[in-house]
Amino acid sequence: MRLHDEAIVGAARGRHDLKEVAMEIPRDDLVAMYATMAKIRYFEERIREIYYEDKLPAFDIAAGPIPGEMHLAAGQEPVAVGVMPHLRPGDAITATHRPHHVAIAQGVDLGRMAAEIFGKDTGLGHGKGGHMHLFSVEPSFGCSGIIGEGMPVACGAALAFKRQGKDNVAISFFGEGAANQGAFHESLNLAALWNLPVVFICEDNGWAISVPKHASTAIADNSDRASAYGMPGVLVPDNDPIGVYEAAGAAIRRAREGRGPSLIEVRTLRLWGHFEGDADAYRSEEYKQEMAEHDPMVTYPERLIAEGVATPAEIDALTKAAHEEVDEAIEFARSSPYPAPEDALRHVFA
Amino acid sequence: MTATMTERKLTMQKAIAEAIRQEMERDESVFVMGEDVGVYGGIFGATEGLLDRFGPDRVIDTPISETAFIGAAVGAAIHGMRPIAELMFVDFFGVCMDQIYNNMAKIHYFSGGAVKVPMVLTTAVGGGYSDAGQHSQTLWGTFAHLPGMKVVVPSSAYDAKGLMISAIRDDNPVVYMFHKGALGLGWMTHNPHATGPVPEEPYAVPIGKAEVVREGTDVTVVTIGLSVHRAIDAAETLDAEGISVEVLDLRSLVPLDREAIVESVKKTHRLLVVDEDYRSFGMTGEVITTAIEGAFDFLDAPPIRIAEPDVPIPYSRPLERFVLPGVDDIVAGVRGLVAA
Numbered sequence: 146m147r148l149h150d151e152a153i154v155g156a157a158r159g160r161h162d163l164k165e166v167a168m169e170i171p172r173d174d175l176v177a178m179y180a181t182m183a184k185i186r187y188f189e190e191r192i193r194e195i196y197y198e199d200k201l202p203a204f205d206i207a208a209g210p211i212p213g214e215m216h217l218a219a220g221q222e223p224v225a226v227g228v229m230p231h232l233r234p235g236d237a238i239t240a241t242h243r244p245h246h247v248a249i250a251q252g253v254d255l256g257r258m259a260a261e262i263f264g265k266d267t268g269l270g271h272g273k274g275g276h277m278h279l280f281s282v283e284p285s286f287g288c289s290g291i292i293g294e295g296m297p298v299a300c301g302a303a304l305a306f307k308r309q310g311k312d313n314v315a316i317s318f319f320g321e322g323a324a325n326q327g328a329f330h331e332s333l334n335l336a337a338l339w340n341l342p343v344v345f346i347c348e349d350n351g352w353a354i355s356v357p358k359h360a361s362t363a364i365a366d367n368s369d370r371a372s373a374y375g376m377p378g379v380l381v382p383d384n385d386p387i388g389v390y391e392a393a394g395a396a397i398r399r400a401r402e403g404r405g406p407s408l409i410e411v412r413t414l415r416l417w418g419h420f421e422g423d424a425d426a427y428r429s430e431e432y433k434q435e436m437a438e439h440d441p442m443v444t445y446p447e448r449l450i451a452e453g454v455a456t457p458a459e460i461d462a463l464t465k466a467a468h469e470e471v472d473e474a475i476e477f478a479r480s481s482p483y484p485a486p487e488d489a490l491r492h493v494f495a
Numbered sequence: 496m497t498a499t500m501t502e503r504k505l506t507m508q509k510a511i512a513e514a515i516r517q518e519m520e521r522d523e524s525v526f527v528m529g530e531d532v533g534v535y536g537g538i539f540g541a542t543e544g545l546l547d548r549f550g551p552d553r554v555i556d557t558p559i560s561e562t563a564f565i566g567a568a569v570g571a572a573i574h575g576m577r578p579i580a581e582l583m584f585v586d587f588f589g590v591c592m593d594q595i596y597n598n599m600a601k602i603h604y605f606s607g608g609a610v611k612v613p614m615v616l617t618t619a620v621g622g623g624y625s626d627a628g629q630h631s632q633t634l635w636g637t638f639a640h641l642p643g644m645k646v647v648v649p650s651s652a653y654d655a656k657g658l659m660i661s662a663i664r665d666d667n668p669v670v671y672m673f674h675k676g677a678l679g680l681g682w683m684t685h686n687p688h689a690t691g692p693v694p695e696e697p698y699a700v701p702i703g704k705a706e707v708v709r710e711g712t713d714v715t716v717v718t719i720g721l722s723v724h725r726a727i728d729a730a731e732t733l734d735a736e737g738i739s740v741e742v743l744d745l746r747s748l749v750p751l752d753r754e755a756i757v758e759s760v761k762k763t764h765r766l767l768v769v770d771e772d773y774r775s776f777g778m779t780g781e782v783i784t785t786a787i788e789g790a791f792d793f794l795d796a797p798p799i800r801i802a803e804p805d806v807p808i809p810y811s812r813p814l815e816r817f818v819l820p821g822v823d824d825i826v827a828g829v830r831g832l833v834a835a
């Protein structure tokens with residue numbers, strides 16, 4: 146059985162001719178998208194490696210320097226990096242239980258984010274929230290462990306921007322699984338009804354834990370659902386930063402100009418298990434192999450090089466710089482102190 | 496039969512899955528719905544093996560649409576089925592509570608008893624492994640506060656099977672909560688007592704009957720879920736100090752076995768209530784009130800309670816440890832009571 150094969154076919158197709166779009170997309174953006182992807186992937190790899198410290202041989206979710214559930218976004222980098230070049234200071238983002246790639250792309254403080262994941266006092270939330278509950282004021286970022294939770298909040302941010310006469314936008318990231326949650330439908334209607342500057346970005350990795358999209362969703366493309374709410378819906382059929390860049394650019398421009406919300410669905414890949422420790426037995430080896438062949442961390446820089454946008458040396462330098470930044474953030478997190486136990490009682494009320 | 500057969504031991508997780516399987520074999524109207532209950536077998540294994548045994552018509556993976564599938568369970572229950580709907584973590588109740596408390600729990604009453612809603616809502620509860628404030632709550636007090644649904648929380652594998660069978664056969668909606676730390680999952684630190692003898696054949700444990708899981712004479716500790724094991728561990732420590740602790744496992748909050756609480760307090764004259772739920776407006780207050788109403792003259796000291804301070808469950812390990820009731824807290828609480 147082939148599941149979610151369109152993403153793979155789409156990626157293989159190479160829908161965008163880089164030379165053509167490269168004329169429209171500033172070279173700096175094309176290269177910066179790679180740099181951010183490299184930062185994201187390495188961050189996820191480091192977190193993954195540290196996550197298993199002291200948890201093995203018999204996996205114990207409560208043990209190690211990073212306990213609890215851990216949802217990593219390897220493979221989904223393009224969705225996050227394609228949106229970010231269009232953002233301005235003051236824009237707001239809501240993300241999901243799988244939040245790191247989006248937070249990193251938006252420029253959330255990497256050290257404080259890592260420290261939060263380690264449960265340290267220097268973390269974004271002083272260790273209160275952890276990996277599924279990362280909150281940043283500047284840039285404005287929030288996420289949640291409850292599926293569909295961020296969409297209404299993005300509508301509210303957009304409502305505030307509108308009332309305040311700002312041209313800021315709110316972006317809500319969510320999985321394809323979340324598109325079957327009531328909050329999705331209510332939020333799309335609200336956003337369209339009130340003409341809010343919000344962009345809904347569905348990260349369709351084809352899976353909600355073990356449930357494939359075709360077993361959860363009555364139609365093939367969530368982007369088609371936009372029409373039911375009177376807003377544009379766009380499908381980016383391949384896991385390509387450039388496709389996301391184009392679609393998000395148009396949607397964000399539209400929102401800033403006061404022309405209302407849009408919905409974008411991106412076919413992407415969840416390269417690893419749903420959470421760390423997931424045996425991922427519900428996906429075949431063949432499927433996983435096929436995903437690996439379309440890993441955007443391989444295909445995207447290859448294209449940049451093949452089409453003369455960047456040299457291999459440049460790519461190497463960007464990769465190295467990204468790794469250094471991540472290593473520094475992780476080191477900061479590791480060496481930071483834990484909060485005092487009784488600090489648990491602080492921060493309930495303002 | 497042989498001794499080894501009667502002494503067969505199961506984890507609580509396997510006991511739950513076995514109970515559901517046996518009831519599905521017995522009764523065609525029983526079926527399961529929820530996220531990842533099929534191929535995955537339930538994130539906490541409560542539906543392990545059921546898809547292979549009964550197929551996708553009776554073991555249904557749902558979209559992430561809790562309002563729709565829990566509401567659908569209500570509708571199916573009204574129309575001759577006995578659905579088991581799984582809410583993966585109780586913390587997710589926010590997205591679907593209307594179907595639970597305005598529909599599932601009230602229809603029988605609104606209909607003057609004419610319409611029955613025989614369904615089970617299973618859900619995982621509890622913290623202790625740094626899953627933070629949206630995946631670590633128990634919230635049983637919240638459900639118990641709202642009339643019209645039974646609220647069951649097993650602490651042992653034996654009870655887990657017998658209470659699940661009772662829940663499925665019950666003509667009322669039953670919220671069946673399993674504590675993650677008591678399931679005996681291979682991937683989570685769990686209390687060893689969660690594994691215990693479970694008979695192969697189906698049997699029912701009545702809902703609404705508390706159990707004295709450890710007899711004692713000096714102090715009564717009333718609790719539920721994983722804290723039963725914490726209380727037993729504390730009682731063993733205290734035993735060495737010459738303090739005799741009785742541990743009462745409530746096993747269900749609705750119905751609450753008030754008689755058992757009163758009876759034990761009349762015997763020991765001292766009460767400590769331990770609850771892995773928020774302190775205010777919850778189980779601890781209810782149990783203490785029950786003791787005061789029924790055994791006021793017998794109390795030698797003001798009852799005390801150990802519960803989560805009224806803050807969301809924090810992520811970081813030292814913070815979470817501070818908030819959750821621990822064996823040490825219980826030991827200290829009992830010592831204080833005896834000294835009073």
Ligand SMILES: Cc1ncc(C[n+]2csc(CCOP(=O)(O)OP(=O)(O)O)c2C)c(N)n1
Pocket residue numbers: 241242243290291292293319320321322323324350352353354415419530559561583587590
């Ligand atoms: C309301 C709610 N229901 C169920 C869950 C459990 N859960 C966590 S992640 C997940 C799958 C989400 O799938 P999707 O939205 O596609 O995001 P992905 O994990 O693929 O990034 C589920 C069911 C939850 N966190 N919240």
Ligand SMILES: [Mg+2]
Pocket residue numbers: 320321322348349350351352353354
């Ligand atoms: Mg998904």
